[in-house]
Amino acid sequence: MARCSLCHREGSEGGYCGYHRDAHANLVAAYEAWRKSTELSWNAFLEEVIQTKEVGGWARDVAHDLLSNDQWGNKSSNNFP
Amino acid sequence: MTERVLVVCEKPTAASRVAQALDDDGAPESFSERGVPYHVARRGKLDLIVVSALGHLFFVAQKGGKWTYPIFDYEWVPSHVADKKMARTRRFVEVIGKLSLGVGGYVSACDYDMEGSLIGYMILRHVCGEESVAKARRMRFSTLTDRDLNHAWDEMSDSLDFPLIEAGRIRHEVDWLFGINLTRALTLAVKNATGFYKVLSVGRVQGPTLNFIKEREVEIQTFVPTPFWLIKAEVRLGRKKFALEHEASRIHSDSKAEKIVAECEGKEGDLKELETARTELPPLPPFSLGDLQREAYYKLRYSPRTTLRAAERLYLGALISYPRTSSQRLPPSIDLRRILEGLREQKGYADFASRLLGKSSLRPWQGKKDDPAHPAIHPTGKKPGRLEKVDARVYDLICRRFMASLERSAVRESTRATVDVNGHVFHLKGSRLVEEGWTEVYGPYFRDNGVVLPALKIGRKIPIRKVEAPRRLTRPPPRLNPGSLLALMEREGIGTKATRSDIIDTMFKRGYVDGREIGVTDLGLTVVESLDRIVPEILSVGMTRKLEEDIEGIRTGETNADAVVEEAIRVLGPALSGFKLNEESIGTAINEALLRASRKGVTLGACPVCETGEIQIITSKQTGKRFAGCTNYFQGSCDASYPLPQKGKIQATGRKCSVCGAPRITVLRRRRRPWDLCINIGCPSKKKENPADGQM
Known part of the structure; x- marks a missing residue:
């Protein structure tokens, strides 16, 4: 059975386990609210998320992963899924 | 000739009080046989032999067979037979048996609840003989004062409270069936898959309780906040500063928030409305x-x-x-x-x-x-x-x-002033207790957070001293704490008033949860995941609540006791078969979690010297003392090591020392404040830390 690329938990689909998939979905949903209120780009949002203490550990893991996998690593890029 | 009556109490202290209260002169004779205390009280023509148990003297135990599962055959046996740690109870069973010889009457004076009734019944049935159960009477009391105990004696019932006893018996049997089978299933899954032995318990109430904590943890760990802005204005009334709150509690755009600030800055507020209301705060009821x-x-x-x-x-x-x-x-x-x-x-x-x-x-x-x-x-x-x-x-x-x-209500007066600032509506809120009522006696435990406003008049002009729009973020739900978890269990109707706190404690002991703000550990999470995959019913609040209702039904005579046990076995049977089939995958997953927990327990942080190894707690084989060293030492590439305090529990904080970069730790010692320190004894920050405690 495939394992999560972040926590090695079994039962992964598309690279993430159930918890990290939920965290990813929450990131996408929250970005809508952030974009409307601050006009941040997706990558700048992820940078912000990593530094915010209210963000859950699994959500932060996903944000790190998305940023490190962004080939441009550019704050203003908007590789919003 | 005087008649001898055996009075059975739950604990030695209670027996002493009962004997003293029931003795005509308030001075019973006290004896001790093989360390078991008992008393002889004289009451009229009766000689009362007042003996005590040590809580339960009889437990449910497996009827023969090996340490395996499923186990559905059980019997009630003396507690010293079921559990070697209870060896002391053997003397109580034997001494009570000896004292019961030639006795004409029996009284159960155990605490009046399900457990107490069951304790008294089991002693009478298994130690004094079946015939004692038919003869026995029951004292019912809520306090151990002389007055209540004498009243309980005068008004005691002619028979034992059998529905309550039956409900207690079934609760023990059902809890044993769930506990023993699931604990063995989990423990053997790890042992059979990896050869590693560690008791991993789970029970009928522990499962759903652990699941509550896990669900909350998932919410917290997957949480992503969203921003909002507050508009805060400050005014001065007399000598004091007060905060004005914008009518919109949250503004969801930074540009809109900035616009409001710009429009209100340096302006004067106009007090448009003044509302005052009085509310009664009724006393709190006495404690359950x-x-x-x-x-x-x-x-x-x-x-x-x-x-x-x-x-x-x-x-x-x-x-x-x-x-x-x-x-x-x-x-x-x-x-x-x-x-x-x-x-x-x-x-x-x-x-x-x-x-x-x-x-x-x-x-x-x-x-x-x-x-x-x-x-x-x-x-x-x-x-x-x-x-x-x-x-x-x-x-x-x-x-x-x-x-x-017993006191009268308190009365609170709340005031809300509406202030118009350049077309924006703000509120100024205050409140004060105008009648203290019950809050006076409850003083140390009642905090009044009200803000007392000065006298205000409509039309008053109030200069705005400061306006700002701080950004805030939505917060994840709070972790449960022992108080809120207890309330949640009570609300969901799982566990009993007597067992809930022990269930919370057991989860800590097993390493499933940790922290004052309770979080689920990696091990707890893995246990819940395994149960959820194979026996989701065990985590279901519905099932355990239904069992509680059935047990209550036995007490009221509405439910058949044997049917409740049969239902428990019907649920457990297929669930345990599923466990057997998946033993290897469950065992491997739990073992991985155990290894992670064990590594986490000794890892203090990254090595500041080589920057590739981890600083771990190591115990010296020669001296038995502990110290911290880099994991790269064994490869010969780093010899960083640090002495550690030898007393107390060491916890990693996940933080580096801001001065030298070595890991910071917390040392927990009994009855002392947690000690937070950098492990590097040569760190310049040491001069500021507690030198009195600094014995390494």
Whole structure:
């Protein structure tokens, strides 16, 4: 059975386990609210998320992963899924 | 000729009190045989032999067979047979058996609840013989005062309370079936898959409780906040500063927030409306056990278990009524005046008690919850001697709550001024207690956070000193703490008032949860995931709640006891078969979690010297002392090492020292504040740290 690329938990689909998939979905949903209120780009949002203490550990893991996998690593890029 | 009657109590302290109360002269003869105390009290023509148990003297145990599962054959056996740690109880069984010879009558004077009734019944049935059960009578009391015990003797029932006993018996049997089978299934899954042995328990109530904590943890760990802005204005009224709140509690765009700030800055507010309202704050009802445990956690920071233990000691000292009660009500049969007269003689309560005694009638504020067996927890009025600190504080909380429930309501006056600032509406809010009522007696445990406003008039111009729009983020739900978890269990109807605190404690002991704000550990998460995959019913609140209802049905005579056990076996059978089939994958997953937990327990952080290794706690084979060293030492690439305090539990903080970069740790020691320090003994920050504690 495939394992999560972040926590090695079994039962992964598309690279993430159930918890990290939920965290990813929450990131996408929250970005809508952030974009409307601050006009941040997706990558700048992820940078912000990593530094915010209210963000859950699994959500932060996903944000790190998305940023490190962004080939441009550019704050203003908007590789919003 | 005098008749001998055997009186069975639950604990030695209770037996001593019962003997003293029932003896005509208040001076029973006390004996001890092989370390088992008993008393002989004379009451009229009767010789009362008052003996005690040590809690349960009989347990459910497996009937033959090996340490495996599923196990559905069981029997009741003496506790010293079921559990070697209970060896002391053997002497109690034997001495009670000897004292029961030639006795003409039997009385159960155990605590009046399901457990107490079962304890008395099992002793009579298995030690004194079947015929004693038919002859036995039952004393029912809520306090261990002489008055209540004599009343309980005079009014005792002609037979034991069999429905309550049956309900208790079935609860023990069902809990044993779930506990033994699931614990063995988990433990053997790890052992058979990896050869590693560690007891991993789970029970009928522990499963859903752990699941609550896990669900909350998932919410927290996957949480992503969203921003909002608050508009805060500051005004000065007289010499004091006050905060004005914008009518929109949250602004969801930074540009809009900035616009409001720009439009209000330096402007003058116009007081347009002034609303004042008075609200009555009724007294709080007297404590049920759950209420007491929650209040003691929030106000005194005592764990539910600490509070329960203190309340039990106070009960055995005849200072308070029986604490294992769900009731928030004081029935008319309780002599409130007599209790207050007793409290009037106690330091700190004299004024409040005298004031209440001056009232023509005393009517306690009653809560909604009731308990057929016992009233709400209340003091007896007996003056305590010297109490331990914990007991004294819990006693004070109970006394004040009892008196507060007899007081009149408090009255709060709230004021809301509406201020127009350049077309934007702000509110200025204040409140104050105009009548203290019950809050005066409950003073140390009541905090009034109201802001008292000066006199205001409509039309007053108020200059705005400062306006700002700080950004805030939405917050994840809070972690459960022992108090809120207890409340959640109570609300969901799982566990009993007597067992909930022990269930919470067991989860900590097993390493499934940790922290004052309770979080699920990696091991706890893996256990829940395994159960969810194979036996989701075990995590279901519905199933355990249904069982609680069935047990209550046995007590009221509506449910057949054997059917409840059969239903438990019907649920467990297929679930355990599923476990067997998936033993290897469950065992491997749990073992991985155990290894991660073990690594986490010794890893203090990254090595500041080589920056590739980890600093771990190592115990020297030569000296047995512990120190911290880099994992790269074994590869010969790093020899960083640090001495560690030899006493106390060391916890990693996940933080680096801002001065030298070495990991910071917390040392937890009994009855001392947690000690946060950098592990590098040569770190310049050491000069600022606690040198008195610095013995490594």
